[in-house]
Amino acid sequence: MTLQTMDRESSLTLIRMVDNLPSLPDRYTRIREVIEDPHAGAADLARIVATDQATTAMVLKFANSQLHNPMGKNIASLPMAVARLGTRETAQIGMAMSLIYGFAIPAGMTHIRALWGHAFGVALLAKRMAALLDYDQDSLFTIGLLHDIGRAILGIRVDMEYFESRLANMQGEELVAAEQAAFGLDHAEAGAELLKLWQFPSIVCQTVHDHHSIESTSVAVKIVQIASAEVHRAIPGAADIDSVEELLLTDSERPRQLLEDAGLIEVREQDEPEE
Ligand SMILES: [Fe+2]
């Protein structure tokens, strides 16, 4: 299929059209309200999560994962799972799932889900790297989750054929160049534009905007770039949400290794065997 060629202004106009601006899924907004409300607690969160089967399943899956369940004591109740994970982590999983399934578009659903599988992996990895760098973990999780949202928006708002075209399977520089040629802007800019309309904090908008920039010196940008490349490397092709957890939770040393390789963290001294 051929992609239509559009100029930058037309693409931006389509993204910004306020009358039917793609809205954040309802559950995403409700979860955000709960975590921002000092009077709301785990029970409120569990109630929202319980309204969706896929989210409930994912919360239980995480609560029973190796990382959170080293003693192998499996639990089957949602309130207990929320207690084990804590409200922050539960909320983050809930928000991710609402975005994955909230953008229900008839065409390209498989691609949208693969896109969010990738996003979920990047979010988890970025959060772990942020922890190692003493950097804001919540911001990095959110940024990881949303870094490629511009692709969804280009596919939904600008060109319905995006996910049926050759762009669907591209990544990195090649993707950015092809988007620039087709739409006059790339998914990083499109995503930042949307997040600004949704009033996300400027660190989120800016990092998403710069996530393909090689000149950026921002630590947040570097974390997202490393995490995204790692998820592409570890799960080539379409990242399925179920394989993501396996990838990220089996090798607990991987995040540190990636940061060391990138020179963002000092190489840990090996214990020298005594002579
Ligand atoms: Fe990207």
Ligand SMILES: [Fe+2]
């Ligand atoms: Fe990415």
